[in-house]
Amino acid sequence: MSSFKVITRVETVDDFGIEASQSWVSETGSLDNVMWVDALITQGATKYVWNPIDWADFKPSSCSKLVMTADGDLDVEMTTHKTPHYIREDTIISVDTYYQGYVYIVPTATVEVIVGVTMTVGDGYSEYNSFRLVEDTPFVLGSNLSYKDHAATTDAAFGGTLDVIGSIMVSEPSTASVNLTMIMSN
Amino acid sequence: MSSFKVVTTIETVGISGNKKDQSWTAVTASLTDVVWSNVQVSTSARIFIWNPTVWPDFTPTAYATLMLVANGTLDVEMGIQVGDAAVEYNSFRLVKDTPMVLGSNAGYYDHASTTDAAFGGTLGTINSIRVDEPGTESVNLVMVMGV
Numbered sequence: 001m002s003s004f005k006v007i008t009r010v011e012t013v014d015d016f017g018i019e020a021s022q023s024w025v026s027e028t029g030s031l032d033n034v035m036w037v038d039a040l041i042t043q044g045a046t047k048y049v050w051n052p053i054d055w056a057d058f059k060p061s062s063c064s065k066l067v068m069t070a071d072g073d074l075d076v077e078m079t080t081h082k083t084p085h086y087i088r089e090d091t092i093i094s095v096d097t098y099y100q101g102y103v104y105i106v107p108t109a110t111v112e113v114i115v116g117v118t119m120t121v122g123d124g125y126s127e128y129n130s131f132r133l134v135e136d137t138p139f140v141l142g143s144n145l146s147y148k149d150h151a152a153t154t155d156a157a158f159g160g161t162l163d164v165i166g167s168i169m170v171s172e173p174s175t176a177s178v179n180l181t182m183i184m185s186n
Numbered sequence: 187m188s189s190f191k192v193v194t195t196i197e198t199v200g201i202s203g204n205k206k207d208q209s210w211t212a213v214t215a216s217l218t219d220v221v222w223s224n225v226q227v228s229t230s231a232r233i234f235i236w237n238p239t240v241w242p243d244f245t246p247t248a249y250a251t252l253m254l255v256a257n258g259t260l261d262v263e264m265g266i267q268v269g270d271a272a273v274e275y276n277s278f279r280l281v282k283d284t285p286m287v288l289g290s291n292a293g294y295y296d297h298a299s300t301t302d303a304a305f306g307g308t309l310g311t312i313n314s315i316r317v318d319e320p321g322t323e324s325v326n327l328v329m330v331m332g333v
Contacts, residue, residue, distance in 0.1 A: 001201070002199055002200055002201050003198065004196075004197075004198050005197040005198070006195070006196055006197075007193075007195040007196075007197070008192065008193070008194050008195075008255070008284075008285045008287070009192070009193045010190070010191070010285070010330055011190075011192075012189065012190050012191070012220040012222070012330060012332070013220065014188050014219055015187070015188050015218065015219040015220075020220075020222060022328070024255055024283040024285055025283060026281070026282065026283040033200065033201045034199070034200050034201075046305055067196055075294070075305065077294070080277070127275075127277075128274070128294075128297055128303045128304035129277065129278065129304070130274075130276065130304035130307075131264075131276065131288055131290070131292065131293050132289075132290035132293070133289075133290075134288075134289025134290050135212065135289075136211060136212040137192060137210070137212040137251075137287055137288070138194045138196070138210055139286070139287065140194070140196075140284055141278060141281075141284075141286070142279070142281025142282075142284035143259075143278075143279035143281050144279075145261070146277045147261075147263075147275075147277040150275055156263060156265065156275045156316075157263040157275035157277035158232060158261065158263050158277070162261075181208075183198065
């Protein structure tokens with residue numbers, strides 16, 4: 001049995017010189033496992049750092065606790081409702097079906113497309129969260145829940161459906177190589 | 187001159203009993219101001235807690251550092267480039283006593299016009315925050331913005 005504890009202390013000074021501080025402690029026991037993963041993200045690189053849907057047998061296959069921290073700036077993309085969709089060889093597909101995935105096929109006239117490989121794309125309900133991770137400022141999630149399928153509604157993310165974050169991609173904004181540490185538990 | 191300092195310590199115990207811990211400290215100095223806000227979010231409420239695009243004269247109008255923490259569960263929605271037709275929305279679940287800290291307001295909008303998900307979009311600015319209490323109990327939220 002594993003456990004995960006996060007202690008956060010914030011100290012501020014405002015424009016009048018008034019100091020304020022507060023600390024928070026959160027501990028979760030009874031976890032199946034916890035993993036620390038280090039990754040070097042080279043200058044200008046964009047890559048998945050966690051993608052268990054597409055990476056067979058990758059552990060953990062899901063995470064209920066997540067920490068991401070780096071020694072430089074990194075842009076982070078988290079996909080909510082990451083699911084594979086396989087287009088198999090010799091299968092006739094409707095191009096329109098896949099317009100929200102990774103694969104865009106835009107014919108200018110009626111064409112025949114022969115797909116000779118197996119490809120993986122997100123499905124039409126996936127959503128993509130993005131933010132910038134800043135040096136030594138860990139991003140901590142105590143839950144993998146997030147909203148998918150915003151587009152079907154008029155009420156932004158909350159009008160969607162609650163689902164789980166299923167993949168993480170990072171992009172180094174062309175400054176320098178960055179060391180990323182991820183802590184994942186489930 | 188104002189400043190914002192966050193110290194984060196993670197302590198874990200692995201499946202075989204192996205312990206590991208590490209701390210990180212980030213200090214942002216040279217800020218114009220730091221604003222602490224306390225908001226009570228009632229059961230099942232869905233409210234904006236920061237929306238300077240829609241609320242004229244609301245300050246701060248932008249943040250450089252952000253911390254959100256609650257004493258219960260809250261869903262958080264962050265609008266990226268609100269006011270633009272290609273606005274996008276992040277969403278995360280905030281868990282009791284587990285702060286979410288961002289040292290930047292950058293996020294990607296206009297994903298839909300590309301084939302590369304968020305990173306295929308355009309780097310913009312997070313400029314609204316809304317929270318939703320998922321029907322459990324009234325929750326107290328603390329938001330700290332460094333400007």
